[in-house]
Amino acid sequence: MSQIATRIAAPAVSPVDPQPSATGNDFTFRLKSIRFDEDYRPAENTRITTNFANLARGENRSENLRSALRMIDNRFNALAHWDNPKGDRYSVELDIISVEMTVAAYGKIEAFPLIEILNTTILDRRNNHRIEGIVGNNFSSYVRDYDFSVVLSEHNKNRPDFSMPDDFGDLHGNLFKSFLKSDAYNEHFAKAPVICLSISSSNTYRRTQNRHPVLGVEYKQDEFSSTDKYFKKMGMQARYFMPEGSVAPLAFYFVGDLLGDYTDLELISTISTMETFQKIYRPEIYNANSAASACYQPSLKHQDYSLTRIVYDREERSRLAVEQGKFAEERFIKPYGAILAQWSANYTL
Helix, strand or coil, X not given: CCHHHHHCCCCCCCCCCCCCCCCCCEEEEEEXXXXXXXXXXXXXXXXXXXXXXXXXXXXXXXXXXXXXXXXXXXXXXXXXXXXXXXXXXEEEEEEXXXXXXXXXXXXXXXXXXXXXXXXXXXXXXXXXXXXXXXXXXXXXXXXXXXXXXXXXXHHXXXXXXXXXXXXXXXXXXXXXXXXXXXHHHHCCCCCCCEEEEECCCCCCEEEEEEEECCCEEEEEECCCCHHHHHHHCCXXXXXXXXXXXXXXXXXXXXXXXXXXXXCHHHHHHHHHHHHHHHHHHCHHHHCECCCCCCEEXXXXXXXXXXXXXXXXXXXXXXXXXXXXXXXXXXXXXXXXHXXXXXXXXXXXX
């Protein structure tokens, strides 16, 4: 996986020039990679609500980044404790993978920043070699911002009860599935992605007897959250696990077999990375001073929690999500709405 930084070196990559099809409708994906380390600075076209971009701004940026990376490494070594007596054998390297979608239409070719994900690489200091981790982890999407901040808002404006349109998430889901089938994805990644997010504060989760040696104890819920349903349209299933030493379950979205398709170290790279981010972004849940009970409903109003020393502006992130949803509407949905709707309606795996 280290080849990706060579083949598509940060911060830019030469675009692949797509040729418009006979119908004037052609989509092409291209990737860019940039290392997320203590020297990271967000590119101008990076979604500024992206979790890692938020940490890398302001006067505390360097301290934020160093502290977050240290937390990731410490958590990884705590979980990968075998043959690791000093708890310092491993380090996690993170690359931000930006996906652009090029639309050839109306005689012009334009690229739109579709999604951003993270790719993990594990550095084994004892053997001095790198091990491929998991791609996915964090998930950021302009079109998802549009769906949740613009489409849902308009749909529920004059409704007494909250609801979602029947086709909510269809376009985004088909775009994501198309990306996973693309040459751009399969040339660089050997396995399907795993996305790891916070569980929903509107649902109740119940502990089961199922326990995985790395993912920990499994929780289940009676109904899917809006995020679960959204990821289902992306072709991804959801399972919820609370790893050893964690205080709340994490939501894992995956294609295929979460327990069988990935090694222990790959799974640990995702847990250590995303649990660290959640401790920063949702300390009320993931940095709580007591662990989740057998029947658990998370709450951002919970008061018994500890703060990390990492500065994060959650209010700004919520506000900017709306702005970026409108950006997607103006730059992507409105100009190519007819093409996108026709393509999505006819899309098959």
